[in-house]
Amino acid sequence: MPRAPAGARAVLLIALLCRLAAAGNPELPTAVNITWSSINFKTILKWQPKPSGYFYTVEIHGQMSDTKKKCVMTTETECDVTDALRNVKETYTAHVLSVKSLVEDNFEEPLFASSEKFTPYNQTIIGKPEIQHHTQKDSKLTVVFRDPLTPYMFPNGSFQSVRDIFKHDLEYKLYYWKDQSSGKKDATTKSHTFDISVDNKNNYCFYVQGTIPSRRENRNGQESTVLCTTVGRTILDEYGAEVFIIIAVVAIAVITLTIILAVILCKCKRAKNAREKEPLNGV
Template identity: 30%
Template sequence: MSSLRKALCLGVYLSAWMMTAADGDAPKAENVRWLSLDFKTLLLWTATPSNYTFTVGYSWDDSDWMRSPNCIQIAETECDLSKELEPLRRTFIADIQTEPDKMTHYEVEDLPHTYSPPFNPYGQSEISAANFTVEMVEEGKVSVTIQDPLTSFHKYGKQLSIRDIFKSDLQYKISYYKSGNTGKRDIIFASNRGEVSGLDGGHSYCFMVAAFIPSRDKAYQQGAWSIQQCTPGHKNAFQDLSLGALVGGLFILAIVLVVIVAVTVVCCRRRARSSRTYQSSSVV
């Protein structure tokens, strides 16, 4: 009986030691961060390579934890939560639980897990650069038309744009400057189309646009800037010339003028000499 008790105690001790060792070797998710662009949202983390897997859960406002169907016992260190994080105005938090292979017995509370920072898709998802066109309306006025970036969401067979999500909260910032001038001006459009007036006629202007959501915190208000587009303008011949070409042209012009003056002086002297000779012949 005494030997049986000792064997049981030894078994319990060894089991506890094995669980502690397993817990010590289990990798913990680190550097947890959110990566979200146009509401395509990924949860990313780093971990030491091992045979362990990860299961991602999420919650909001102290609600019960939900498991992401596509992120249960995954070997990857990222999880796409785009479809789970709705409604978009909620603030979510994720939990990355480390799990061993299915053959290993364990208690969930004995394995490490890591919580993510809070994330609000509506207020924090980055917005990509928008495409736009610039057309001349009249002298000194252009029309700017902006195309809303698309999101990862679909509804009734249609891919939703950021306008479908933000509605009247979405505005656009337009930054422009006169070509050759470093001074920039910014204006705000409440819609996808607007006009910029007061431009100097005949000059080229360059434009960039970016989504602007003033209802967000300042760090997340502005989306990425678009590629710059410039109007052609009406350049004269001197605007097209570089400084070196202009100096060379002036030098050649100066030489031509010197030659013309020299030829004129020579011709005038010869004419004057011929005139004096003719007068002398007439007197004789």
């Protein structure tokens, strides 16, 4: 019987050793607690546990797009998958593969765990709007703000805003209230400006929040910084009527005490003068 060539025998030996090595190793742990974290379409995939003696590779599977690999052979437990989700209306599933260093040369499929489905357009959280300036003049409060930006760019290199992607699905709400009051009112706009009628005798505090009314989840975005107007602020607005009552009571007490002391001093002076005018005894 003819013997196989030396090269063929070497290939067979290597393949046998690889299979024996794979059979001799316990199964690798698979990822657990896989979660999507997405704000303004910047999306991070997270999972557990920290690997020891093996690696992770992330595969992004879209319903209508080719599979994309991210964070290949990583020892981290999170991966920025933003640029693999450019079709924001598509629904994706992530596979987190547990792999050995030689897995790419192995014929066996690596073990993996799957994430929940994720649709960026429906699930990313709208970030904080930036309030650019505000004024309160007479009975009108004007607030101008800017949309949050996304990681995605136009061909000219400028960043797209959330409004560029959501378009008419996006609204903003202004929540406002009299300074030092708890009663809130709100107004809605699809532009970048709020013009609100207010009481010109009071200062107002407010914040802006993006919202997608058509959504079932993550409808409301993050709240902007709370700001307050300072036009027409008086001491009464600043400290309240209670302070004025205390000041009035103290003032009355001081005045009363001053009058009493003045009367006592006057009486003492008169008594002293009277004693000085009396003739000395025996003179």
